[in-house]
Every structure is written in structure tokens, then in C-alpha cells.
Amino acid sequence: xxxxxxxxxxxGFAYGMLLFVLSVGLSVTLGMMNFVNLAHGSFAMVGGYLAxxxxxxxxxxxxxxxxxxxxxxxxxxxxxxxxxxxxxxRATDLDQSLLTIxxxxxxxxxxxxxxxxxxxxxxxxxxxRGRIVLGDFSFGVYRLFLIVxxxxxxxxxxxxxxxxxxxxxxxxxxxxxxxxxxLGLNVDFVFMMTFALGSGLAGLGGALAIEPMGLDPxxxxxxxxxxxxxxxVGGLASIRGAFFTAGLLGVIDIFSKYYVPWIGGFILYLVxxxxxxxxxxxxxxxx
Amino acid sequence: xxxxxxSTSGLNKNFGSLVVAGDISISLPRGARYALIxxxxxxxxxxxxxxxxxxxxxxGKIVLGNDDITAVPxxxxxxxxxxxxxxxxxxxxxxxxxxxxxxxxxxxxxEAGVWWKxxxxxxxxxDEAYAVLSTLRLGxxxxxxxxxxxxxxxxxxxxxxxxxSKPKVLLLDEPAAGxxxxxxxxxxxxxxxxxxxxxxxFIEHDMEVVFRFASRIIVMVSGRILVEGTPDEISSxxxxxxxxxxxGHG
Amino acid sequence: MxxxxxxxxxxxxxxxxAQVRWRALEIVFWVATLAPFVLTPNYLVxxxxxxxxxxxxxxxxxxxxxxxxxxxxxxxxxxxxxxSAGLIAKNGWGEPISGLILAxxxxxxxxxxxxxxxxxxxxxxxxxxxxxLCLLVGxxxxxxxxxxxxxxxxxxxxxxxxxxxxKFDIFGRxxxxxxxxxTFLSFLAVRRVVNSPFGxxxxxxxxxxxxxxxxxxxxxKRLQVVYVISAxxxxxxxxxxxxxxxxxxxxxxxxxxxxxxxxMLILGGAGRLYGGLIGAAIFMVARDQLxxxxxxxxxxxxxxxxxxxxxxxxxxxxxxxxxxxDRLRSRRS
Numbered sequence: 001x002x003x004x005x006x007x008x009x010x011x012g013f014a015y016g017m018l019l020f021v022l023s024v025g026l027s028v029t030l031g032m033m034n035f036v037n038l039a040h041g042s043f044a045m046v047g048g049y050l051a052x053x054x055x056x057x058x059x060x061x062x063x064x065x066x067x068x069x070x071x072x073x074x075x076x077x078x079x080x081x082x083x084x085x086x087x088x089x090r091a092t093d094l095d096q097s098l099l100t101i102x103x104x105x106x107x108x109x110x111x112x113x114x115x116x117x118x119x120x121x122x123x124x125x126x127x128x129r130g131r132i133v134l135g136d137f138s139f140g141v142y143r144l145f146l147i148v149x150x151x152x153x154x155x156x157x158x159x160x161x162x163x164x165x166x167x168x169x170x171x172x173x174x175x176x177x178x179x180x181x182x183l184g185l186n187v188d189f190v191f192m193m194t195f196a197l198g199s200g201l202a203g204l205g206g207a208l209a210i211e212p213m214g215l216d217p218x219x220x221x222x223x224x225x226x227x228x229x230x231x232x233v234g235g236l237a238s239i240r241g242a243f244f245t246a247g248l249l250g251v252i253d254i255f256s257k258y259y260v261p262w263i264g265g266f267i268l269y270l271v272x273x274x275x276x277x278x279x280x281x282x283x284x285x286x287x
Numbered sequence: 288x289x290x291x292x293x294s295t296s297g298l299n300k301n302f303g304s305l306v307v308a309g310d311i312s313i314s315l316p317r318g319a320r321y322a323l324i325x326x327x328x329x330x331x332x333x334x335x336x337x338x339x340x341x342x343x344x345x346x347g348k349i350v351l352g353n354d355d356i357t358a359v360p361x362x363x364x365x366x367x368x369x370x371x372x373x374x375x376x377x378x379x380x381x382x383x384x385x386x387x388x389x390x391x392x393x394x395x396x397x398e399a400g401v402w403w404k405x406x407x408x409x410x411x412x413x414d415e416a417y418a419v420l421s422t423l424r425l426g427x428x429x430x431x432x433x434x435x436x437x438x439x440x441x442x443x444x445x446x447x448x449x450x451x452s453k454p455k456v457l458l459l460d461e462p463a464a465g466x467x468x469x470x471x472x473x474x475x476x477x478x479x480x481x482x483x484x485x486x487x488x489f490i491e492h493d494m495e496v497v498f499r500f501a502s503r504i505i506v507m508v509s510g511r512i513l514v515e516g517t518p519d520e521i522s523s524x525x526x527x528x529x530x531x532x533x534x535g536h537g
Numbered sequence: 538m539x540x541x542x543x544x545x546x547x548x549x550x551x552x553x554x555a556q557v558r559w560r561a562l563e564i565v566f567w568v569a570t571l572a573p574f575v576l577t578p579n580y581l582v583x584x585x586x587x588x589x590x591x592x593x594x595x596x597x598x599x600x601x602x603x604x605x606x607x608x609x610x611x612x613x614x615x616x617x618x619x620x621s622a623g624l625i626a627k628n629g630w631g632e633p634i635s636g637l638i639l640a641x642x643x644x645x646x647x648x649x650x651x652x653x654x655x656x657x658x659x660x661x662x663x664x665x666x667x668x669x670l671c672l673l674v675g676x677x678x679x680x681x682x683x684x685x686x687x688x689x690x691x692x693x694x695x696x697x698x699x700x701x702x703x704k705f706d707i708f709g710r711x712x713x714x715x716x717x718x719x720t721f722l723s724f725l726a727v728r729r730v731v732n733s734p735f736g737x738x739x740x741x742x743x744x745x746x747x748x749x750x751x752x753x754x755x756x757x758k759r760l761q762v763v764y765v766i767s768a769x770x771x772x773x774x775x776x777x778x779x780x781x782x783x784x785x786x787x788x789x790x791x792x793x794x795x796x797x798x799x800x801m802l803i804l805g806g807a808g809r810l811y812g813g814l815i816g817a818a819i820f821m822v823a824r825d826q827l828x829x830x831x832x833x834x835x836x837x838x839x840x841x842x843x844x845x846x847x848x849x850x851x852x853x854x855x856x857x858x859x860x861x862x863d864r865l866r867s868r869r870s
Contacts, residue, residue, distance in 0.1 A: 339751070340750075360750070362749075362750045362753045362754055362755050362756070365750070365752060371751060373751075377745055377747050377748045377751070378748065379741055379744035379748065381740075382741065385553070386740075387741075389553070390734070390737050391753075393738075394752045399735065399738045399754060400734070400758070401734050401735055402733045402734075402762065403729065403730075403733065404733055405732050406553050406557065406732055406733055406737055407553040409734060413550045414550070416549060426547065448748075448752060449751075451752075452752055
């Protein structure tokens with residue numbers, strides 16, 4: 001009983017960590033640029049499909065595809081931003097939502113055309129498969145890997161924000177964009193780099209998600225809701241908020257799938273609506 | 288025995304350690320023409336936001352006439368006669384002045400919630416709106432969308448919308464902000480024409496205007512009231528001179 | 538101060554009246570909706586669907602175009618209306634008109650209850666709650682598949698003849714007459730709402746939310762009313778759909794449905810009453826013509842259309858036309 005509980009907790013947390021990597025970029029850019037980018041899931045797909053292609057067609061090892069996924073998604077996002085997004089920085093929430101929904105639709109169609117509609121088969125390297133057994137408890141190696149990877153990424157982000165000059169610039173732009181501009185910060189550049197980093201993380205998350213979540217063309221829409229929940233409930237531009245919300249979300253999802261599978265997403269949506277009504281700026285938001 | 292139209296007592300508001308309103312106590316008698324002056328960032332607009340309910344005070348009381356309105360929401364205060372204009376045009380770009388002022392009139396008359404009758408059937412509201420616009424010389428342009436109006440006309444429209452709510456107390460936040468001196472005459476003629484039983488508190492930077500219209504001046508610095516008095520008293524006040532670096536222009 | 542004295546007394550009431558008067562083009566439009574009976578009698582089923590989609594888009598326009606609220610979950614009202622109408626008929630009461638009205642009232646009541654939540658949030662949180670609500674109700678419908686039919690859809694919806702005389706025939710004649718009349722009457726009602734003082738206050742909210750409390754407007758109350766009205770007509774559209782197709786599928790509550798109706802509205806132009814109608818017509822006809830296309834390709838073109846419309850025609854087709862007319866007019870003078 002306890003073993004089952006701990007196992008679920010572990011799986012849930014791992015799943016949450018994956019959601020965190022996928023969503024944290026959206027949280028920061030939405031909070032910083034005030035741009036509703038519903039195509040964030042498409043960036044994840046770019047990373048995922050690229051990783052799959054490298055692995056299955058070019059024989060790359062799994063771990064090597066991860067940095068490429070990150071960079072490819074980052075580059076893709078910057079191109080999109082320069083060509084399309086920047087025209088709508090002053091547009092309404094509605095227009096931004098619709099533009100990015102249009103991009104999601106297109107990316108789903110393209111993925112289906114190129115890769116087909118089935119889930120992509122993936123072969124994880126041997127050292128990431130299997131389970132570690134400690135007495136009564138057993139933990140999946142891959143899930144452990146996810147948790148470690150997410151923690152490392154979090155640490156890098158937090159340290160980067162606190163101790164690097166770029167990090168200080170990001171914090172300034174989040175706090176007070178006008179003032180930052182007035183102080184001579186190249187706000188556009190900071191936006192672009194942050195956007196690239198956040199989208200790169202989504203791409204990385206997409207590659208990491210191939211095995212646990214399954215990669216098919218609908219990925220962008222299917223998991224968009226989860227990503228939006230992490231961002232909305234966690235609070236915009238809040239790494240801490242995204243971390244805890246994603247972790248919580250993962251745990252709730254895994255637990256409800258096991259104990260009350262017939263409820264489906266109901267609990268999740270109910271909790272989200274409830275939390276948003278209670279704290280519209282996000283449960284973990286600062287003010 | 289002058290009636291007090293609006294008063295605040297001990298109004299406080301802090302953002303962390305920043306004091307934007309420190310123990311503000313003001314009394315505005317009926318028919319007053321008070322000016323609120325002070326350097327940028329003194330908290331003048333914040334005070335108006337506190338008075339109108341757009342910002343909630345940490346402590347203190349606001350009394351309109353005989354009623355304590357500290358807990359009344361912004362739209363309730365307008366209904367009771369406390370109306371303000373905005374320093375930056377806060378207008379309806381795609382509505383015409385006629386529509387905008389008619390809307391304000393309908394709100395005042397409690398008719399704006401009616402969804403089953405057609406707007407043109409409210410002849411009185413439309414006529415009243417047009418009358419207000421005419422007195423501010425906006426009659427000719429009342430059919431064009433607001434965004435097509437000249438800036439000076441938009442500032443006049445700001446006042447027109449406020450007047451349509453038949454205020455007892457009118458708070459004008461830099462009514463001539465951004466209007467070049469040559470064009471501001473009309474605007475101040477309009478301000479001068481405001482009915483004498485309406486109490487007016489206006490924020491202004493131009494000392495000429497202040498001395499022309501105000502019977503009493505309140506000076507705010509860093510969220511607090513520095514001093515209050517007649518124009519003569521203020522212009523000869525040492526502390527005020529210091530604050531304004533002597534010249535008297537904000 | 539002298540008020541401006543004009544020679545011919547300016548009549549502000551006339552100005553306002555001119556804005557709400559029926560235009561010739563409008564009459565042409567509504568007469569044209571009768572054309573399918575004569576011109577394309579084989580497409581009446583599609584025409585019913587167009588009328589229903591048009592009404593659905595019109596209901597969304599009240600929120601998006603006139604009040605400035607972003608709703609990505611409008612299908613929830615459509616779905617509530619559809620399932621209500623379907624279940625009413627399935628459980629023995631097949632009278633169409635009363636079923637239609639009852640389903641609309643249920644949708645309106647639902648709109649009333651959730652409006653308490655909706656008026657207290659804005660921006661991103663509001664978008665999220667609209668999405669979440671729609672998904673939530675969708676899950677409920679899915680879970681109670683004993684009642685709703687779940688994935689298979691609600692079947693066995695048997696409608697009685699209208700007024701005891703007009704059966705719903707397979708050619709869709711009755712359905713189209715029924716849907717068209719319902720849509721037209723609803724349009725008249727929405728038109729009245731939009732041209733009322735309430736409608737003006739909605740536009741005020743859309744134009745400048747900040748100014749509204751400053752003129753004494755109780756915004757929350759007003760928004761609640763618009764949610765009820767919007768939900769009522771979206772529910773009516775859903776009920777029409779259930780009654781005319783005698784079937785309700787889970788996708789009536791889907792995110793795709795919410796996104797599509799938003800696309801229809803933006804395509805035609807929000808805030809112009811006819812934008813949703815025209816956008817719906819174009820969208821539905823295009824989809825019908827491209828029906829043979831693989832659904833993936835449909836989503837590609839849909840996505841591309843969205844991107845192009847948002848970038849180049851942000852006010853939709855009607856907005857673009859209006860701007861064009863303005864430019865021609867100013868060039869002439």
C-alpha cells in the first residue's frame with residue numbers, strides 16, 4: 001500500500017517535472033512580454049520530432065539529441081517571433097491568441113503530413129531503462145533521470161537569474177519594462193533571448209516527453225492545457241510558481257488516473273477553475 | 288456656515304516603504320475652487336485615485352456630503368456626485384462624443400441597463416448630451432469618432448463626460464495637460480463656467496492658471512501635504528519656493 | 538456662456554436614430570437567405586447548418602465584439618443547449634418550439650451561474666477559465682455517457698412535426714425554414730440589445746474599461762447580463778442543431794468548436810453584427826467544399842487563414858470593407 005503510494009508520488013513528481021520543463025518558458029515570456037503564445041506546444045513538438053528523426057533515421061544516441069532539440073526549438077521560436085509575433089506585441093489578447101492558435105493548427109497539420117498520425121516509436125538507451133529497486137520500493141530509471149534533469153535545469157535558471165548580468169537584466173525587464181528601457185537596457189534583445197531560452201526548454205521537454213507522454217501531431221494541443229494550467233495557476237514569470245504547480249499537477253494527474261480513472265480530466269479542470277477564481281494572478285504569484 | 292462637500296481625514300497609503308499618501312486630511316467646501324499642486328511624483332493623482340475609490344487606502348476616511356464613502360465602490364461614488372477627469376485622455380476612441388456623453392447621461396439617469404429599448408427613444412438623454420457638448424463648443428464635431436478629434440477637443444470631451452454625470456464635487460486631473468498655451472484658453476473658459484455650487488479640486492502645474500482660478504491652494508510633496516493657504520500666502524511661502532526651486536513653475 | 542446656436546436645430550435624436558436604422562443592404566441580406574429554396578434546393582441541410590453557425594457566431598459577438606471579452610470556451614453554452622434539447626426530446630417531449638425555448642432557458646441559466654465567476658477575473662485568467670470550463674463540462678458529458686451517449690453521441694432524438702403539421706424531412710426543407718426563422722428572430726433580438734443603452738454601455742466597456750466606473754457604470758452587473766444573453770442564444774443555436782440533425786455529439790463541447798466559432802467571427806469582423814453571420818457562411822461553405830480533404834489539411838488551411846486574417850485583416854472582412862469604403866470616400870472628397 002505504502003509502496004504503491006510512494007511509487008505514484010514518485011511517478012507523479014517526475015511527470016510534473018517534465019511539465020515544468022515544458023511550461024516554464026511560457027510562464028516567463030507571458031509574464032515578461034505579455035504575449036499570449038498558445039503555440040508553445042508547437043515548440044515542444046519541434047524538439048520532439050527532431051529528436052525522433054535524429055534517433056530513428058540518423059542513429060543518434062538519445063542524450064545527444066537533447067541539446068539539438070533545445071537549440072532547434074530556440075531558433076524556430078526566434079524566427080517565428082521576428083516574422084510574426086513582433087507585429088502583434090500591442091495587439092489584443094484575442095488577436096494574439098488567434099494568431100498562435102493558427103500556428104498550432106498549422107504545426108499539427110504539418111506534423112501529421114510529414115510523420116503520420118501515429119505515436120512515434122522510441123527506443124530509450126539501455127542505461128535509461130528499467131527500474132532501481134530499494135527494498136519494497138522500485139523507481140523507474142527514466143523518471144529518475146527526468147527529475148534530476150529538471151532539478152539541474154531549475155538550478156541553472158535560478159543561479160543564472162541571480163548571479164549573471166543577463167539574469168539581472170531579465171529580472172529588471174520583468175519587474176518594470178519601461179524603467180528598464182529608460183535605463184538603457186536593450187529590452188528587445190532581452191525579450192528575444194529569454195523567449196529563445198524558454199522555447200528551447202519547451203523543445204527539450206518535447207524530446208524528453210517522447211517516451212512518457214507519447215509524441216503524435218496532437219501533442220501541441222493535448223498538452224497545451226496542462227502547460228497553460230501551470231502558467232495560470234503558478235503565476236506569470238514565476239519559476240517557483242511553475243515548479244510547484246507543475247509538480248502538484250503531475251501528482252494530481254497520476255493519482256487521479258490510478259484511483260479514479262473514470263473521472264478523467266474533470267478533477268484537474270475543476271481544480272484549475274477553482275484556483276484561478278480564488279487567485280486570478282496565480283496561486284504562487286508575488287503580489 | 289459653509290457646507291463641506293468632500294473631506295478626507297487621515298488618509299494613508301503605502302506601497303511597501305513608499306509613502307504615496309501620508310495622513311492626508313482635506314476639506315473641500317461647497318462651491319470651492321481649490322488647486323492641488325506639487326512636484327511630479329508628489330502623489331496628487333494618487334490622492335484622486337484614493338478619493339474616487341480606484342485605489343483603496345490603508346487607513347483613513349472619506350466623507351462626501353454627509354455620507355462616509357470609504358467603503359463605497361467607484362461607480363457608487365460617481366452616482367453620489369463625486370466625479371473626476373483623467374490626466375491622460377481616457378475616452379472611447381470609436382464612439383462619437385455624442386454617444387460617449389449620452390452614455391454618461393444614461394448611466395446617471397439609471398437608464399443604461401436597459402437592453403430591450405432602442406437608444407434613440409431616449410430623447411431627453413440625447414438632448415441633454417448635446418447641450419453639454421454645445422456649451423463646450425464640441426457640438427460641431429459630436430458625430431465623429433473620438434479618435435478623429437484634435438487633442439484639445441479630446442481634453443474638452445474629458446470634461447464634458449464628467450459634467451454629464453452632474454457632479455457635486457469635480458476632481459480635474461491636469462485638465463490642460465498637453466494642450467499648448469494658445470489653445471488652453473477655451474478649456475479654462477469652460478472650467479470657469481462650471482456652476483458655482485459645484486466644488487472643484489484641480490491638479491495643475493501652470494501657476495498662472497492656478498492663481499487665476501483657485502481660491503485656495505494645497506501643496507503636496509512626497510505624499511504629504513506641505514502647506515495649504517490662499518494664493519498670496521502660498522506664493523510668499525518659503526518652503527514652497529524651495530520645493531519649486533524658486534520660480535514657481537512645476 | 539452661450540450655447541452654440543445653430544440655425545436648423547440640431548436633433549441629436551435623429552443622429553442616433555440614423556445609426557440604428559435598417560439599411561438597404563441588410564434587407565438584401567435577409568431576402569438572400571431565402572434564395573437557397575429556389576437556387577440550391579439540394580443544399581438545404583447545409584443551409585440549416587450555416588444558419589445555426591451564424592447564430593452561434595452572433596451570440597459570441599456580444600461577448601467578443603461588443604464587450605471586449607475573450608472567450609475561448611463559448612462552445613460550452615452551445616453544448617448545454619444541444620444536450621438539453623436532445624435530452625428533452627429523447628425523454629418523450631418532442632415538440633420542437635417549446636423544447637427550443639426550454640433548452641435556451643437552461644443555457645441562459647447556466648450562463649447566469651457561471652457569470653458570477655467570469656465577471657471577477659480578466660485577461661489571461663479569464664481566457665483560461667473559459668477554456669477550463671468548456672473542458673470541464675465536456676468531461677462531465679463524457680463521464681455520464683449513460684445519459685449523454687458519450688463518444689457515440691446522443692441518439693434517439695425524435696422530433697414531432699412543428700405545429701403538428703411540418704415534419705422534419707430528409708431534404709431539410711422544414712429544418713431550414715425552422716432554423717432560418719429562429720435565427721432571424723434571434724438576430725432581431727440581438728440587434729435590439731446592441732442598439733439599446735445597454736448595448737452602448739457594452740461598447741463603452743470594450744472601448745475603455747477604465748472609464749466605465751468613472752461614469753457610474755456597475756460593470757459587473759452589466760457583464761453578467763451580457764453573459765446570460767449570449768449564453769441564451771448560443772444555447773438556442775445548440776438546441777437547433779440537436780433538433781434539426783436529431784443527434785448530439787461530444788464535439789459540441791469541444792475546444793475545436795470554440796475555436797472555430799471564434800474564427801468565423803473574426804473572419805467576418807467582430808463588433809459589426811453581420812460579421813459573425815458572413816464569417817459563418819463563408820467558413821461553412823468552404824468546409825463543405827473541402828470536406829473531401831483530409832482533416833489534417835483542413836487544419837493547415839484553417840491555421841493559415843487565421844494567421845493571414847489576424848495579420849492583414851484584423852477587423853475581419855467587414856472591417857476591411859469598411860476601411861476600403863472610408864478610403865475611397867476620403868479620396869473622392
